[in-house]
Amino acid sequence: MGKRLKKILITGCGGPAGVNFVKSLRIVPEQFFIVGTDTNQYYLQLPDVDKGYLVPGNTDPDYIDKLNEIIDKNECEFLHPQPDTEVRTISENREKLDVLTFLPDKETIRLCQNKFDSVKIWNKKGIPAPKSILINSEKDLDSAGSELGLPFWLRATEGAGGRGSTLVKNVEQGKAWIKYWRLRGMEWVFVAHEYLPGKNIAFQSIWKNGELITSQARERLEYIYPYLAPSGITGTPSVAVTVHRDDVNKIATDCVLAIDSNATGVFSVDLKEDPKGIPCPTEINAGRFFTTNFFYPKAGLNIPYYYVKLGYKEEIPKLQKYNALPEGLYWIRHMDAGPILLRKEEFKGV
Numbered sequence: 001m002g003k004r005l006k007k008i009l010i011t012g013c014g015g016p017a018g019v020n021f022v023k024s025l026r027i028v029p030e031q032f033f034i035v036g037t038d039t040n041q042y043y044l045q046l047p048d049v050d051k052g053y054l055v056p057g058n059t060d061p062d063y064i065d066k067l068n069e070i071i072d073k074n075e076c077e078f079l080h081p082q083p084d085t086e087v088r089t090i091s092e093n094r095e096k097l098d099v100l101t102f103l104p105d106k107e108t109i110r111l112c113q114n115k116f117d118s119v120k121i122w123n124k125k126g127i128p129a130p131k132s133i134l135i136n137s138e139k140d141l142d143s144a145g146s147e148l149g150l151p152f153w154l155r156a157t158e159g160a161g162g163r164g165s166t167l168v169k170n171v172e173q174g175k176a177w178i179k180y181w182r183l184r185g186m187e188w189v190f191v192a193h194e195y196l197p198g199k200n201i202a203f204q205s206i207w208k209n210g211e212l213i214t215s216q217a218r219e220r221l222e223y224i225y226p227y228l229a230p231s232g233i234t235g236t237p238s239v240a241v242t243v244h245r246d247d248v249n250k251i252a253t254d255c256v257l258a259i260d261s262n263a264t265g266v267f268s269v270d271l272k273e274d275p276k277g278i279p280c281p282t283e284i285n286a287g288r289f290f291t292t293n294f295f296y297p298k299a300g301l302n303i304p305y306y307y308v309k310l311g312y313k314e315e316i317p318k319l320q321k322y323n324a325l326p327e328g329l330y331w332i333r334h335m336d337a338g339p340i341l342l343r344k345e346e347f348k349g350v
Contacts, residue, residue, distance in 0.1 A: 007033040008308065009067070009076040009099065012083035013052070014043025014093035016236065019293035021082060022047040024304035027297060032308075035074045037067070058089040064096050071099050078102075078311050086111055087287040098105075102311030103287045104267070108260040112286035116157045116191040118259060119282070125258040126256045127251065128280045130193040130272075138175055144192035145171040151195050155177075155184070156188035165190050169193065181279040196280055198273020201243070202290055203252035206265040206307050212301065213310070216296055217248045224334065236291040242299070248279045249322045255281040261317070266307055295331040296324075298341050 008025075012018045013036030023030050025047055030281075032320045036049035044052045051074060055066050063246035065155035070076070079099045081090040094101055103109065111117050122129035133144045137156070144152055145168075154174050164181060168174040178190055195231075205215035220237040254267040289304060297304055301324045306316045334341035 003021045004079065005031060005033050006308075007021040007035065007074055007313065008078040008080065009035045009037070009071060010047075010049070011037045011055075011067070011086045012039075013047045013049055014038035014040055015083065015291075016083045017289055017291045019047045020292065021080065021304050022049060023294045024297040025308065028243070028305050028322070030303060030305075033074070035070060035076055036317060037070065056084075058086045063089065063219070064093050071097065078308060080308070080311075082288050084113065084285065084288060088346060091287060098310050100268060104260060104263060104265045108263070109286050111259055111285040113318045114157050115155070115227070116189075117136060118284060118344060119191075121258055122255050122281060124338070125254070127255050127258055128273075128274065128278050130196055130280055130282060132194075132198070133192045135178070135190040135192055141168075141171050141174045141178075141192070144174070146167075148192060148194045148287055153193040153195050154190055158302065159188070159287045164190060168192070169214050170334055177340055193282070196272035196274050196282070197274070198277055199279075201245075201248050201271040201279055202240070203248060203271065204290055204296065205252070205256070205267050206310065207256065207265060207267060208310055210257070210260075210262045212253060212321050213306065213316070214301065214305075214324050215249065215252070215322055216242060216301060216324050217252070218242050218295070218331075220265070233319070238332065238334050240292060240331045240333060242325050242327050243321045243326040245279070250277050251281065256284065258335070259284065259286075267302075291310070292331060292333070292339075295341070298331075298339075299325050299329050299336050301325050 005306045010018055034049045035051045036047050036054045037055045038044040039057050042055050053070050056063055076099055079101050080088045091103050091106050116134050119129050119132045151167050151169045154166055166177055201217055202221040203217045206213045218238050218240045222239040224236055224238045256263050256267045265287055268290045270282045271279040272282050273279055309316050327345055330340055330342045
């Protein structure tokens with residue numbers, strides 16, 4: 001008798017991260033029956049799923065019932081939520097879903113999705129992290145200018161893709177920035193961080209019961225359409241390269257364990273170097289993968305696949321905890337043009 005086909009559900013499957021997650025599962029010898037949901041009928045056509053369903057947004061009161069209906073209809077056994085907002089809703093309602101997940105604890109996701117609360121914990125633990133001030137009034141912006149110096153970084157405490165972020169070069173600019181978003185009806189809470197001018201590092205990792213299973217760091221070199229965002233950061237890189245750095249590995253590990261000593265699931269850590277080159281964690285995307293999550297599987301480290309197997313409580317091979325891929329692997333992508341995996345010596349025109 002053949003091996004039973006695993007049936008899994010992926011939410012937000014039509015976004016780049018969801019499409020890449022599906023790609024990661026399609027390149028392994030094991031076959032999956034993949035069901036995908038999305039709130040956009042057009043993007044739902046992009047991923048290679050066996051069944052696709054248009055669903056309401058996660059704030060809709062029928063959202064969880066709709067997921068259960070899809071789970072029951074397709075006999076899904078495992079659920080991976082990809083968008084940040086859906087991670088939070090599914091995390092809070094996991095007991096209502098008749099399906100396996102491999103998510104961090106509820107409180108862990110709450111903390112990681114608040115960029116001020118998580119930085120406060122790191123500061124208390126002595127982990128190098130940006131000094132931060134919660135912005136509740138214009139006086140707080142004045143304080144940020146005095147205490148953090150100029151320029152400083154201003155962004156929303158919650159949300160992905162660099163939401164509400166900009167580099168503030170004078171306090172009046174910061175005040176105008178928040179006023180702009182208020183006039184658009186966005187009641188986001190903002191936080192000011194000291195400006196970190198150095199390299200932008202991403203640390204992808206999976207954990208089980210407080211043990212790091214495997215990880216790999218990469219440096220983001222360029223972003224897709226940076227000129228479309230005031231901050232120059234659009235949340236997803238067009239060029240990234242694998243790096244081996246003991247300082248990144250240690251600090252990223254420490255900042256995960258500071259949030260959750262029993263860490264389980266996927267933890268995607270963003271770090272930025274301070275003026276001395278020390279990598280400082282700025283946020284953890286807990287429970288979901290970075291947008292470019294197909295990079296590592298294509299290079300030989302299929303973290304999404306191992307994540308699913310752990311979610312099914314299956315054994316996986318012994319993996320290297322740090323630096324699991326060679327350094328110097330470039331992932332180059334652009335709209336309708338990629339991606340490609342190269343070493344520097346393979347570049348054209350060099």
